[in-house]
Amino acid sequence: MSDYKTEVIILRSWKSKEYDRIYSVFSREYGKMRVVGIGTRKLVAKLASGLEPFTRSDIFLVKCRYLDRVKGVIVLRQYIDLKKNLDYLIDGQKTINILEKLLPDNEQSEEIFIALKEYLKLLNNFSEIKKEKNLKGRRPGWQEVGRLAQLSLLWKVIYQGGYFPRFHKCIYCGQKIKERDSYTFVLSRGITCGCQVSKGHNLQFNLDKNLIKLIKFLVTQDISLVQKLKVDNGTIEDLKRFTRLILEQITERKIIL
Numbered sequence: 001m002s003d004y005k006t007e008v009i010i011l012r013s014w015k016s017k018e019y020d021r022i023y024s025v026f027s028r029e030y031g032k033m034r035v036v037g038i039g040t041r042k043l044v045a046k047l048a049s050g051l052e053p054f055t056r057s058d059i060f061l062v063k064c065r066y067l068d069r070v071k072g073v074i075v076l077r078q079y080i081d082l083k084k085n086l087d088y089l090i091d092g093q094k095t096i097n098i099l100e101k102l103l104p105d106n107e108q109s110e111e112i113f114i115a116l117k118e119y120l121k122l123l124n125n126f127s128e129i130k131k132e133k134n135l136k137g138r139r140p141g142w143q144e145v146g147r148l149a150q151l152s153l154l155w156k157v158i159y160q161g162g163y164f165p166r167f168h169k170c171i172y173c174g175q176k177i178k179e180r181d182s183y184t185f186v187l188s189r190g191i192t193c194g195c196q197v198s199k200g201h202n203l204q205f206n207l208d209k210n211l212i213k214l215i216k217f218l219v220t221q222d223i224s225l226v227q228k229l230k231v232d233n234g235t236i237e238d239l240k241r242f243t244r245l246i247l248e249q250i251t252e253r254k255i256i257l
Contacts, residue, residue, distance in 0.1 A: 002063045006030060007076070009116055010055045011096050015041065022067065023051055024100060025059070026116060031107040032100070035059070036067040050075040054082055054092060054120060082124040088146065092123055094256060095150050101251045102157050109160055118223040119153045122146070147236055148226040150257070151243055152218040159219045163250050166190030167212055183207045185242075187249055205242055214239060 008025040011032075016022045019041045026032050040048045050057045050073030060072035082088055103112070123146060158164055169176055171190040177183065183191045185205045214231065240257050247255040 005058055005060050007058050010051055010053050012053050028110055028113045029108060031109055032103040032105050034067055035061060035070050037070045047073045054079050079120050079124040088123050091146060112157055112160055115153050115156045115223055119149050122149045144236060145227055149223050151239055152223045152226055154243055155215055155218045187245055211238055
């Protein structure tokens with residue numbers, strides 16, 4: 001056996017044996033992985049606080065045959081304000097549940113790790129953003145910021161996973177799509193220029209050109225920048241529905257956003 005250290009964000013945990021827990025974590029160096037905490041369900045367990053969901057920690061692990069064992073924890077950030085607010089905690093948990101379905105095991109992605117860290121930071125700072133909710137200007141209220149941050153994180157994962165939709169060429173004729181006000185998107189495939197009409201309207205989605213621009217922004221820019229966006233509720237709801245349909249195509253499971 002050998003020891004090693006890695007920076008992780010705790011995603012969730014579940015009971016194992018009498019006093020143990022198994023943890024799903026996202027590591028900066030190793031991607032999504034599962035580790036075991038021996039005795040972390042005991043009231044006096046020293047490691048437990050650093051292994052709570054929505055916690056960023058350095059964990060020290062012992063290499064084992066099945067699941068690597070946690071032998072030490074250094075807490076880097078607890079996201080205390082997030083854990084105190086039930087509404088934002090529920091939103092965060094929904095996002096984590098989706099990430100667990102999307103992210104492959106043991107595939108390193110520092111970009112996604114940083115994006116997840118920024119997402120939790122933004123949720124944690126809700127009180128500062130909420131103060132600006134009634135101020136005039138370009139910044140939306142907290143609910144819109146939180147939703148855009150969630151969608152930004154999910155679209156980054158979609159892009160990194162190689163599932164990003166084809167927006168620039170027609171899926172039927174291969175011609176470059178000319179800019180217009182709206183497009184027809186055939187789910188799991190891409191945009192059509194209208195050269196063919198696809199059967200089965202339930203597999204199609206009408207995309208506004210501004211929605212496509214917003215998706216590209218969310219994929220390429222830091223999550224923290226969503227605070228500066230001016231996006232109306234209708235556009236956010238359209239993006240939410242489109243994102244859910246894309247995720248359900250990828251995971252072949254029902255997705256709740």
